[in-house]
Amino acid sequence: MASFCLPIVATAADVVRIDGAGASFPAPLYQRWFHDYYLAHPEVMVDYQAVGSGAGMNILLEKRLDFAGSDLAMNQRELAETAIPVVQIPMTAGAMVLVYQLEGVDKLRLSREAVVGIFLGTVTHWNDLLIVAANPGVDLPKTPITLVVRADSSGTTFVMTSHLSAIDKTFSERIGATMTPQWPGALKKRGALLRAHGNGGVMALVRSIPGSIGYTQYAYAYNSNISMAMLQNKNGQFVAPNDESFKAAIESFQAEKDPNNLVDPQGADSYPILTLSWLVIRKDLADEAKSKALQEVVRYCLTDGQTISAKLGYIPLSKGMIENILEHTEWFGKTAK
Template identity: 45%
Template sequence: MSSSIFRSFAIATVGASLVIGSSLANADTKLIGSGASFPFPIYSKWFKDFSQASDGVRVDYQAKGSGAGIQDLVNGTVDFAASDAAMNAEEMGKVDKGVVLLPLTAGEVVLAYNLDGVDELNLPRDVYPQIFTGEITQWNDEAIVAANPGVELPDEQITVVVRSDSSGTTHVFTGHLSEINESFNSAIGQGKSPQWPQTQSFIKAPKNDGITATIKQTPGAIGYIEYGYAKLTGATTARLENAAGNFVSAGAEAGAAALASAEFSDSTLPESEVPDLISWIYDPAGEEAYPIASFTWLLAYQEQEDEKAAVIRDFVEYAITEGQKSSDELGYIPLPENVVERVREAATFIQ
């Protein structure tokens, strides 16, 4: 999907289904999935390319939020799901057929904003959490002005755009804010659907594409979105101060530096158990690391129909090899080789 086509699609259709592959009449294997909008730009390309190369395969994926995807998986109404919030032990315990969590890609969460004439903006790590607690309310607040010498910041109210749905992107973003700011952690905390301040300056929109569209249509707005949406729609994003004290823009190198901080649990599980591939990077170390990055997971039943299990395993192999070549172009972080090998091993448990 070209970037121009995606721009129109992402802004005009919130939560629309992506249907790809061969025609209905010839579809031998149909996979239905739902969940995270965070990986939707790259998933859309992957599903299309994989289906075109796989005779008789059709994939239908609805990007409606991580929470909804997890619930669909628990309810057994899909063949797979996707989530940026992974799954917790309680959620996994509700899946009778077992579940395999596979980090197929990774991305950065950026702060997109709409300020006329302000093309570059630095936000310190003690400032942007306070925007999302409602403690900093004006664009010309002295703390923002101090970090942006020579930039003409307007005497204008900040409109904060947050997610209206149960969101893995929100889970990642609030996890980072809770890690670096005790005030945010106490007032709001981490969650897929946190209780944001109930003021007129906070507005809600569904999914990454909904927030992107709302920011673009609202002067003075700021909100959190996956970097791929910002890259493909031309949204202006802030440089964020990282743990090393440097202001960093999102991008392939800064994202890779963030992933370098990821640690998976040691391989101490019995060979009969699915490897644990959940790792969080709430405040990555590194001079050039972008401060908000995360894996996003494909969620597959451990017990599948043979035909569907084979297709899902084939898709996973495509995604961690050929599919990774599209990462940088679409605003995602290619998986490190050690993660690729762990995913390949875990995919064998889909039977």
């Protein structure tokens, strides 16, 4: 008689539960990683809530999370001065895109001057000369521009404002690179500024409002029936967000080894706005089983998990970068104390 074995199912008492929250930018990828890991390791359950980088870090520092997701890396001084000991690890790269709702306009080009003008409130209608000049032959309507931004403290917003600050001195002086910008009064005065929570919230508003434009992580627009603008890069070329332009930007970044170049990469074929997204992990977890489980989860995400990144609209980390992280991050392979 044939024999067979039933799969071992972990009981509730056996399951190690790990809690995280933070950036919405990488949330679809993180949730897929953690789900796949659970299918292979049902004794480890990781929960991740997309609440924004700022909120996630605040909850982590209150010791109510095991890790947080953040699109804003801490410098060495900040790491040394945190209320609790943490380690931060880059997990994936992604692109920022401008999604828009403009009937009859499928391939919109936006110059750097036009993008800055939209965010400063000086470019008010879709037939503004700055937009018309970059779109010859396109019938642009006189529709007012409505800008959709994040309502929460957001790493995505930090990336967007970092790019705008890098390409325009006026924006840098008036608003600067920040997670919680004070948007120009001109936008508010004419009712052209709307706020939404999370990348998904920005997408939903842009979908529903004709003439609107907003910024979001590429993964949220990927495989979605929404238009994404071609943006002018540092070399003056208009490039669409796609695998080729992302690869060119990453290669430029890796060649120069300057993280600042991610917000405005060099190269004729480079897409102009990229970012790394990070996990910020507590090193003071008292539960040894949880600490070890979390290390293995993160190791999986950096190795086997990278193979699905591109399918979900993210940019996988390079093999060399992953090897460097695993080899030189002391937290791996050791129980945090």
